[in-house]
Amino acid sequence: MQETGRYYQEEAMKNQDEKTRPRQEKEPEKHFGRGVKQFTLRPGLRLSLVDIPPIEPIRLDFELNEAPLEFSYHLAGQPLYSIGHETGETSFKGKPGLNVVSAFPHSSGFMEIGGAERNRMLAIHLDPVFFSKYCKEHLVNLTDPISPVIERLVNEESFFYLCRQAQLNPSMTMVVNQILACPYQGMLEQIFLESKTLELIVLQLEMIASSSQSVCSLTPGDIKRVHTARDMLIRDLLNPPGLFQLARAVSLSHTKLNQGFRHEFGVTVFEYLRQHRVRQAKALLDTLEMNVTEVAYATGFSSPSHFTKAFRSHYKINPGSYLKEIQQRKVISLAKF
Template identity: 40%
Template sequence: MFRSFAGDASGELSKELRHLVKRSDQSTYERYGTQTPVMQVVLQQILQCPYQGVTKRVYLESKVWELTALVIEQETQIFQGFLEVYPLRPSEIDCVYHAKEILLKNHDNPPSLIQLARQVGLNDRKLKLGFRSVFGTTVFGYLHNYRMELAHNLLIQGHMNITEVAQKVGYASLPSFSNAFRKKFGITPKSCHR
């Protein structure tokens, strides 16, 4: 099916996509790419599918194709040289994930980049490169996306007012929070608050 979508009339894939299909002599297929925040959202939507029956099947299939499109776009950018991939050792990848956990745990008062790098045993340059390689964004870009998604969910739940939500996600200034929220979602916090 992938060949019929991404291949030419005979089903042949372009050079930049051939490695995405397991060869007959491979026992398993593995791809070491960057899981971007957008990909993570799609994966969460797959895991938290709200539908049943045929609707669930259509929804999940559409999400798999959406994830496939994101992977193809990333592979094309890598092949064309628009996106650099930094090879990381497994221990460095573990450090990057540990840094992510520290950021999320302290999202309302995160450590500086230097402090975070020291806590996980990397230098700041390696942490920045690692974050971009593993998550497809900067360290604080990842944190910002997390804060905004958390704020959006808290506002929809309606158990906290907008000022409380802003403080919960680490904003001391309500106007700064409102601007960041509007920039991320295209709406004001008030318009999605219940």
């Protein structure tokens, strides 16, 4: 989505000098084309509203360092999202009734919106500093424990990779429609949108907490074991432990270990290993010290053909072609001196 993508680009630039530049108390409402609006409700809390008629598809490429936590709500249309990130690649289409909780730090990709259908959606963007401070202010006098997933989000200095898709519940749908049909202007509009956005955040956190309890039975100790298993898995790419061996080493069943990897990293143990090998292979190709076959075996692939297939699937280019591009860039760079 072009307008939301532009917001992401602004956020990426802002994050580079956030600590050296004083925060502005308020930013004016921003309009990025017909049917798309953005509001800064508080420093670190932004709202994007989309309600556009059928148009020619618009594609926006983007690249991010840090990224906000985003809650998005789709009422109509089918925008396409494709994001490459540290744990792999995520692609999905928005559809009516879809709710997505996401954070894609250190990522790049594109958004495409438009087509023959009307597009109506809403997205909330939460800066980690704002989210942590705001939630902790309301946790001071609480005695009841909070969901481990919510606790992790609150205590993060920067958001980890996250992409959870669910079905909008009736309460969420009602609030989203109220926001998109806001009847006020000026100060009243700002107050209305802020109150409804906070209400939607409450509904979202409630869904996250309840779904994590019903779908994932991981305890904080289990999560720690999952991260220990991840470190063991990638320690030796040539001789990594198998799934059952790894599960025994961290005192988890292989089913719970795979469940934990999906919960924490969005992929299974095997897929995480494959993606890590591909990323390490790219780093080796970037050094220009090895050819494709040497890199394939150095990163634990059984054959150059298997490596080529995995690399092409991840980066949309053959490793041989990628290596040639890197070599050409170096030649051009040296020619400048």
